[in-house]
Amino acid sequence: MKLVFSIAELAITWILVPILLYAGAPFSAALGMRIFGTVIIAGSLFLSIYSALVLYYWSGRLPTSFFGPETTVQSGPYRFVRHPFNAGFIAFIFGLGILCGDYWRLLYVAAVGAVVALYSLFQERRAAKSIDSYEEYKEEIPFMIPDPRRRIPFDKSRSVPWQFIVASFVVKLVILFVLPSKVKNSKVLRQRRPFVIALAHQTHFDGPLIFYSTWRYIRFVGTAIYVDRLGLLGWLSVIPVRRYAVDTSAIRQMLATIKQGVPLGIAPEAARSWDGRPLHTKREIWKLFRMLKIPIIPVKFLGVQRLWPRWSKIFSIGTSTVEFGNPIEADDPHLEEKVMDFLGKEDPTFRLPYRNYKHIEKLIWRCPSCGAISSIKGFRSGFSCSSCGKSWTKPTVNEVIQIHDKIIPGSMGLSFPIKDEVIFNGTKVFATMYEDHAIIGDYRLDYNLIKNSSIEKSIEPVFGIANEMVSFVSTTSALMWQEVVDFQIKFRLMKENYHTDLWG
Incomplete structure (x- = not known):
């Protein structure tokens, strides 16, 4: 009901009042004045609309007396003046007065301005009673006229970047046409306290599906290498995290963000799944969740794996479901179990085939029938082995998972050496995997020195040793390198504390 009253209030203010003020006006101003008035109207509309969007993304409320914000907004135009929305309305009325050509009506602007100013003061009295930090904000920021000496510096932890708002609208529109999605249990995102969205x-x-599902400002946490390479992620306030190190800067940004009541978006696995199943998570992520001391809301995406798997360069148009779980408190003794159970829940679309199987050889890097490496070739309706001739036509997502499980080390024997061609330091060289080391060009990589592994851009295996990161582009499969090397370290060299995505 409050929302209905708020819409009525906005309609009266922005439609009925201008009609009553300027009904019957000749609107015959000179060309120069018409241009001047039009510029003022356009600027005032931009200011008010932008102010309303910032307020809504930050607080989930509208700039009205019935549905006003319950927290101090210090973002966008609110960094410079306390009432940018109302100031925009006064400028709008003034611009109409310039356009109308009957300049006696500009006297109305003074009257309207006085009423709006009194209304703004009334809003402030209510805010001061209900919002603890408002008095401090009031002392710091001017009423409606900006003062260069009094403004709040831009800070992504408490300011919604305009790029985030624009991207949100664009993404919602794109998803609506490319991937129409049903959102379940989105009401859990309406709580005003901060929380972590833990996404599979x-x-x-x-x-993009998170953007589609909510109008809230959310700061995602992403791998620094991608944030550095893609400037858009920085504009969207993604918090970069350096891999293979304790990133205190990222932790400080997270704490500053939740202190302002802004939710975080974190993928516990820190990497995309190759076959749709959750990867094993590191213990550190659960320590982080408990340290943040805010609820965890898991979210599961249903139907997307068969449309755009990690191993494919092609995405297909389809439908999906975004399902949010109920909040789980950070001090819950079964936090990890509850989150991962939700993220690992069954996806009914896994009983359906993929839309396209091109590039599936990045996942199925050897034939499950004859064991030949680099013999699988994917095509639109399936894949086949060039060595033994066996083919698979439109296997379901679950069947592809079973095929992948069949070829991984430990399920199917390995025959060393395993040869590949890779691009290492910008040069194509031969690489060979042995039981306890690999030779990459002239470089020897001893498995017992490796501390961690990952895959960047789905084509580049990365192995961390004491003082450097060894990375290269595999022409066969980056996943092959990670699975073989990780298996050898975990089960042949018996390195107990070594974490793998596949075996934990």
């Missing part, structure tokens, strides 16, 4: 990271659709 399957495809590049994941982030």
Whole structure:
């Protein structure tokens, strides 16, 4: 009901009042004055609309007396004046007065301005009673006229970047046409306290689907290498995290963000799944969740794996479901179990085939029938082995999972050496995997020195040793390198504390 009253209030203010003030006006101003008035109207509309959007993304409320914000907004135009929305309305009325050509009516602007100013003061009295930090904000920021000496510096932890708002609208529109999605249990996102959205990271659709599901300002946490390479992620306030190190800067940004009541978006696995199943998470992520001391809301994306799997360069148009779980408190002794159970829940679309199987050889890097490496070739309706001739036509997502499980080390024997061609330091060289080391060009990589592994851009295996990161582009499969090397370290060299995505 409050929302209905708020819409009525906005309609009266922005439609009925201008009609009553300027009904019957000749609107015959000179060309120069018409241009001047039009510029003022356009600027005032931009200011008010932008102010309303910032307020809504930050607080989930509208700039009205019935549905006003319950927290201090210090973002966008609110960094410079306390009432940018109302100031925009006064400028709008003034611009109409310039356009109308009957300049006696500009006297109305003074009257309207006085009423709006009194109304703004009334809003402030209510805010001061209900919002603890408002008095401090009031002392710091001017009423309606900006003062260069009095403004709040831009800070992503408490300011919604305009790029975030624009991207949100664009993404919602794109998803509406490319991936129409049903959102379940989105009401859990309406709570005004901060929380962590723990998402099952399957495809590049994941982030956009969160944008599609909510109008809230959310700061995602992403790998620094991608944030550095893609400037857009920085504009969207993504918090970069350096891999393979304790990133205190990222932790400080997270704490500053939740202190302002802004939710975080974190993928516990820190990497996209290759076959749709959750990867094993590191213990550190659960320590982080408990340290943040805010609820965890898991989110599962259903239907996206078969449309754009990690191993594919092609995405297909389809439908999906975004399902949010109920909040789980950070001090819950079964936090990890509850989050991962939700993220690992069954996806009914896994009983359906993929839309396209091109590039599936990045996942199925050897034939499950004859064991030949680099013999699988994917095509639109399936894949086949060039060595033994066996083919698979439109296997379901679950069947592809079973095939992948069959070829991984430990399920199917390995025959060393394993040869590949890779691009290492910008040069194509031969690389060979042995039981306890690999030779990459002239470089020897001893498995016992490796501390961690990952895959960047789905084509580049990365192995961390004491003082450097060894990375290269595999022409066969980056996943092959990670699975073989990780298996050898975990089960042949018996390195107990070594974490793997596949075996934990």
